[in-house]
Structures are given as C-alpha cells and as structure tokens.
Amino acid sequence: MSSGTAVAVSKTQLDELNPFLSMSKRFDTAADHLGLDSGVREVLRTPDREVTVAIPVQMDNGQLKVFTGYRVQHNFSRGPCKGGIRYAPDVNLDEVRALAAWMTWKCSVVDLPFGGGKGGVICDPRKMSMGELERMTRRYTAAIMDVIGPDRDVPAPDVNTNEQTMAWIMDTYSMHMRGTSTAIVTGKPLALGGSKGRTEATGRGVMLSVREALKKMNFNVANPRVVVQGAGNVGGLGARLLQEQGCKIVSISDIDIAIYKPEGLNMVDVLEFIKKHKTLRGYPNVQQLTHAEQLLLDCDILVPAATENQITSSNAERVKAKLIVEGANGPTTAAADAILEAKGVVVVPDILANAGGVTVSYFEWVQDRAAYFWSEAEVNTKLEQVMVRSFAEVDATAKKYKVSMRIAAYILAIDRVAITYRLRGTYA
Numbered sequence: 001m002s003s004g005t006a007v008a009v010s011k012t013q014l015d016e017l018n019p020f021l022s023m024s025k026r027f028d029t030a031a032d033h034l035g036l037d038s039g040v041r042e043v044l045r046t047p048d049r050e051v052t053v054a055i056p057v058q059m060d061n062g063q064l065k066v067f068t069g070y071r072v073q074h075n076f077s078r079g080p081c082k083g084g085i086r087y088a089p090d091v092n093l094d095e096v097r098a099l100a101a102w103m104t105w106k107c108s109v110v111d112l113p114f115g116g117g118k119g120g121v122i123c124d125p126r127k128m129s130m131g132e133l134e135r136m137t138r139r140y141t142a143a144i145m146d147v148i149g150p151d152r153d154v155p156a157p158d159v160n161t162n163e164q165t166m167a168w169i170m171d172t173y174s175m176h177m178r179g180t181s182t183a184i185v186t187g188k189p190l191a192l193g194g195s196k197g198r199t200e201a202t203g204r205g206v207m208l209s210v211r212e213a214l215k216k217m218n219f220n221v222a223n224p225r226v227v228v229q230g231a232g233n234v235g236g237l238g239a240r241l242l243q244e245q246g247c248k249i250v251s252i253s254d255i256d257i258a259i260y261k262p263e264g265l266n267m268v269d270v271l272e273f274i275k276k277h278k279t280l281r282g283y284p285n286v287q288q289l290t291h292a293e294q295l296l297l298d299c300d301i302l303v304p305a306a307t308e309n310q311i312t313s314s315n316a317e318r319v320k321a322k323l324i325v326e327g328a329n330g331p332t333t334a335a336a337d338a339i340l341e342a343k344g345v346v347v348v349p350d351i352l353a354n355a356g357g358v359t360v361s362y363f364e365w366v367q368d369r370a371a372y373f374w375s376e377a378e379v380n381t382k383l384e385q386v387m388v389r390s391f392a393e394v395d396a397t398a399k400k401y402k403v404s405m406r407i408a409a410y411i412l413a414i415d416r417v418a419i420t421y422r423l424r425g426t427y428a
C-alpha cells in the first residue's frame, strides 16, 4: 500500500460520516428516553423495504450505460411512504437509508399521515443532457413501479431533481396505469397538479423556524447576520425570505464557491445572477471564500442548506453562530451535536427545520386527491400553522425531557410512530 500523502481516516471518523449511523445514534438516545422496548426499537430502526435497480440508458453518443438506483421505504405505519429522489455521484445505500428514516421522523414531527421513503440514482446530472436525464428518470420510474403509488409511496424532488423530473415520473407512471395519476408525485409543475407555494415551501419553513427560534432565544438584534450554505431551492429561496424578514445575509454559497459581504447581500440580485450564470462564481463586489471558511464566519445564524456532514467533530468547536437552522438533511454529525450543545449553540434540527417542503407536498397530495386546488395564501397560512405548532411541540418536549431540540424532535416523532405501530400490531 502506498503511504503517499494520503491522510489516514480512522474507523471512528468514517463512522461519524455514515449518515445511517448518525441517524441511529440519535434514534437510540431518544428511544432510551422513551423507554422503548427492544422489539419495537428494532422494528422502527429497520427499513421496511430496500429496492436496488439497474437503469440502462441510451446515452446521446449511442452507447448504453447502466446506472444504479435505489428506493428505500423506511416505515409506513402512519401512511404511504413519502420522500424525495436525489441524483448525485456519491449516492449510496446507507445514505438513502438514513434519508428515508429521516423522512419517517420528519413526517411524524409535523404530524403528517405519511411514513418515510427516499430514492437516489448514482449519476452526475451536471454532465448529462436533458434527453439522457429524461430517459434515465423514465426507466428508473418503470423499475420501481411496483413499489410506488399514491397509497404506497409518493416521491418528490430532492438534490438535483426538480419539477421537470417529477413531470416525467408522473407521466411514466400514468402511462403504465392507463390513466392520469397526479398524486403519484409531489413537487410537480402547477399545470400538472402541483401546489402553489411548493417551490419555496422548504425555504419558507426554514425562515419560520429561524423566526420561532429567535423568539424562543429572546434574541432581539435588529438585523441578525446570517450565513447560508447552499443557494438552491432551500438555501437560495430561504435566504431571500429571511432577508424579507429583516435578516442580513452576509454570505451564501453554491457548489462552486462561497461569497461574503459583511454589509449584507441583495438576495434578489444574487438569485438573478445564479439564474443567468448557473453559478455564484464571478458575482461582483464580494469576497470569495472556501466552503470550509464560510462555515466558520462570525455570524448570528448559520443555515446549512446543502448536504450532509458539514458540521463535524473537526469544525464544530470553531463554529461562531449562536443558532443553527438545518435546511439540509443531516448537515450535522452526531459527534458534532455534543460539541455544539456544550457551547450553548441552539440547533433547530433538520427533521423540523426543513419540514416545510414535505408539509406542502402533503397539501399537494391532498389537493390532487380532491382535484380541488387552493390559493397560495391558503397554502402559506396552513404551512405557517404547521411549522409554528410543531416548533412549539418540539420545544415543549425538549423542556420536558431536558434534552436538545434535536433529541426532542426524535422523541416526539418516534413516540408517534411507536403508538401507531402498537395499535396496528404485528401482522403474522
């Protein structure tokens, strides 16, 4: 084995970065608080079904390429599985498993009648044409046809998938079913039965979580300084909504770069720039930072809204924010939780903070099934009610059990799923 300059990574470090182990650690802590018996504990932590499929795709150059796709259904005690599909080169089964479990807890925290699922395809969408993406999406849909459905499992967008991806899934499923099935996916274009307010729903939920957290912390600074990691649907739109609420967005990043402006960025302008150039690189009159530097900036609020494992045992001690609101799924490792807690940093966990997206997905599913559509104001008002109520319930649970908001959210979520599971019983 070559010694080279490679940095040795210990098993502990690898384990810390395994999202399923990270999820399981929090699950165990919450289950201990609930005194959950070992049988139910095992049922609730084990994914109900994991499907791996081969997806052959004719590429534009005429060659056939086989992609690997997953759909994991973690738990459907409370209703059909619900959760997004992501396209990325580093998708793997342990990640999809963790994301599926997080969907179960997320839907439960905000009390939606859904279980949790997640899908992923290993691919690099930035290097694929629209035609290739369409053929891959349709073949993936056909491959998982038997396990999805409006009453079984309802996919939605996630990292690198969008309205168009959902439109292809909806059409492929509908063609197989010989009828138009709108409730098969959420996050669809409005013209296909999408919901008003869905695109910005996750960002809106993040903004509401920030607002509720600041109230709880009695944090009365006029224009809190916010650092946002990620400039997509969650980070970008969330930052714009936070700015509308009086926050000063001092830094934002995308996959290429982080930009910093201590006086505050104009988010409308930043989003225009990204739309036009497809990158933040080259945005004028700002300092450029690396992603690692961005997370350690002096600020009041940090919103990690990109991907997993950003705040770890290696940088948590140096994070300066007083409040972290997790727009992404799993941005903080379980090892980092303890460090942040000891520093007194308030963390609004992913399964609460980013639940706005799936909440409006639920509204979309309800509207599709009723074939009756709501106004944007109605959607936003109902979303606000769900987020405010859920935040208060998590906060009350944290006080009752004397735990962090993260463990409180798990306690609340696991308890609800366990109650349903016990009532339904074990079919033999």
Ligand code: GLU
Pocket (backbone or CB within 6 Å): 082, 083, 084, 085, 154, 155, 156, 157, 158, 159, 186, 329, 354, 355, 357, 358, 359, 361
């Ligand atoms: N992908 C989003 C999430 O992680 C939305 C899932 C959904 O709407 O089903 O919450």
